[in-house]
Amino acid sequence: MTKITSESFENTEKAFVAKSDWQLKKAYWLFKIVNNNTMARLSTRSANLALKMHLPVKGIIKNTVFEHFCGGESIEESQETVAMLNKYGIGAILDYSVEGKHDEAAFDNALKETMRTIENAKGNDKIPYCVFKPTGMGSAELMEKIQLGKELNDEEKAAFGRVRERYYKLGQAAHDSNIRLLIDAEDSWYQQTIDNLLYEMMEKFNKERAIIFNTYQMYRWASLQNIKDAHARGKEKGFVLGAKLVRGAYMENERERAVEKGYQDPICADKHATDKSYNDGLKYCVENIGEIELFNGSHNEYSNMYLTELMKKHDLAKDDPRIYFSQLYGMSDNISFVLGAEGYNVAKYVPYGPIKHVMPYLIRRAEENTSVAGQSSRELNLLYKEIVRRKGN
Template sequence: MNRRAFATLDRPYKNKTTLDLLNSLAVMKFSKIKPLVSAFPTLINMNNNAVNCLIKKTLFPVFCGGETIKQTIPTMRKFRESNIKTVLALAIEADVDELERKGTDAVSYTRKMVDDLKVCIDGASKFSDNFMAVKFTALVPPGLLKRWSFNLKKLQDHFELVSTDGLLSRSNVSLVQDAFPNLDASIFDKCDELSFSDITAAVSIFGPNAHQLILNDPLSVDADDIETFQLLLNEIKDICEYAQQKKVNLIMDAEHDYFTPAIDDIIIGLARKYPQGFIYQTYQMYLKTGFERMKRDLLRLEKEGVAMGVKLVRGAYMDHERHYAKMNGLASPINETLKQTNDQYNAAVEYLIANNVPLFIASHNEDSIAKACKLIGPNSNVRFGQLMGMQDSITFKLAQGGYNVYKYVPYGPVPVVMQYLYRRAQENREMMNRLDKDKRYILTELKTRSLFK
């Protein structure tokens, strides 16, 4: 199908049922009532049958494919009828207040999660060229991720303090040992000059030298943490190999910023093991460090001859990140203005397309998408995606124009996906100007069907 100009398409909702359109209108109305959106966390915490039933009849069918894979397959099929593919996601994640698991307890939990994710992969494989999205807090204990991130962040801060123009001579490795006394300089013997990426590659939690970053600090990982991760590695590799077998690409979703360094380390380790480029790492451009971190990781992998895809998002945890930073006396990791985020996002799109990196543009911003459409060539490896229930007009316009477009379709029992739905309600509140455009498209479509004339 030849691609047509993104901005010239019409009737993006022509393939949706009247009932779906009316339900979407109702959710848009709900999202404009600030007291209701503000009360949503309270509803989540109540988690009783009446609340679950209310959510199941209102928000759930707009934003989620179903409670099970069997219920979700028809949703995927319906999107396929409109040339829209799927990123399927079992909507489970955790935070640091979850029960701490170590050793065999952690393995048992992760093994159960891997079994559930295999069911998700089986569902995604029903159609060609689908993805599955994974959150690492569903596979690795969140406390472990946060502690490993603490060590890596401390390493980066100290490296930036003692290095010059991002490089450190091998003879000056002792300057890093000042902060990490267990670090053995002999692991760097093959390098005359070290970048931060060189050091993190040498002490990755995937390798035998991770113990060298252990600190006598309650915020640091300990030997049990690293041994737990080594036990979990077989389970993590199992899910990757199963996805490969089923020809389902993997997107590793972004999470809270205090998990980011650890998740980066794990995903880069996986990309090294599975260099076919079927693994996509997610970078959040509302983070001040997002663009530079992305470039650093890609340059490191390019140096090693490793391919990794990139999913580019603006971000989904803004309220939490700012609140966490304030409560802990930290500088906010979020850009100060929306313009800074938009500029960084668009610059990242240009950089990735220019360097032919497999790219998944996950965006609800019509301006960013229109700019990207002008940049991509006829054999582009660029994909577009929007969340189910959000900016449907963009998704259907891209599909009608022959672009490679996806819907992110989460599924799971209503009580499990409550946190996901809360973030969707928050995002709806923050992007109502763009949803108003969707509302106009929907009303126009309903009028075309002889309704509301």
């Protein structure tokens, strides 16, 4: 098998093998729009507004941006995407992406739906992980209050009791089904509450292998030390650390809040520092792979290549079950499909949910892909390259 180099990720024939000519062109135009900042802002906002006004735009959204970034409106509807990815050696992580609903009924509904994803994944090697977002299961304000060490009233104590119960129900179901469970990371001002809960759960569920995975946003300069501390805790308490590494998606909010509240910016000084923090995190996990399972959630080509090098250096098989590579569905297929074809463990996050409720997720993807944020020009170039390559054949 070939060594992964930066040229490997230029192989557009492998990257877009699953796309028909029509799908390829559609993706090209989608990124073309997204790459234009004004157009991107205008189209996402008007699509959102049109849905709210019950205008008949659902079909258009479903056949364009939704189809590109999401598996379907339900678990059942996402099965086709799961099967397609699996055909190319790529797993799927069904991510119930309904955002912005923060009451007890919504938390219970998210619990029920995430339980369904675990049932659906049980015994299904096409779906190696399940996932949930902390703010889907409980209130951010409540978690922040706990992090600040504030006294909770009886109602709040009961509410946090229910949050714990939801986490433990999911942890137990994942453990009993032998499915790994990723818990996403959001804002630093309540992450400590989640960390504490997850380490407690790791003691219970990660005795033989990692079932519960905490997420480390490596744009936080404290994250590498947090991984080391969690690793030490695992050794002391006898659990395998499940570590999902990402760079982090909420940099602007973090920086703004730090200024507003007058505390030290928790984010690395610049992109270079975040990159170093991320790659050092990968290195630490691979060096301690006997006690840590690693989930590498990144679209950064160097970091993905670097992880393959680290694995080689430590004589690890490409499909070592303790290491997974992951990208979001609809993005960086040049990384996922190439690594999958080379025999590495790869899984795509596949968001799903009713279109109207998945809109915040889609808007974030559009914003992240503007020419300012940078990712879309890379996608555009690759799509264009493949269109030209196919024309030449």
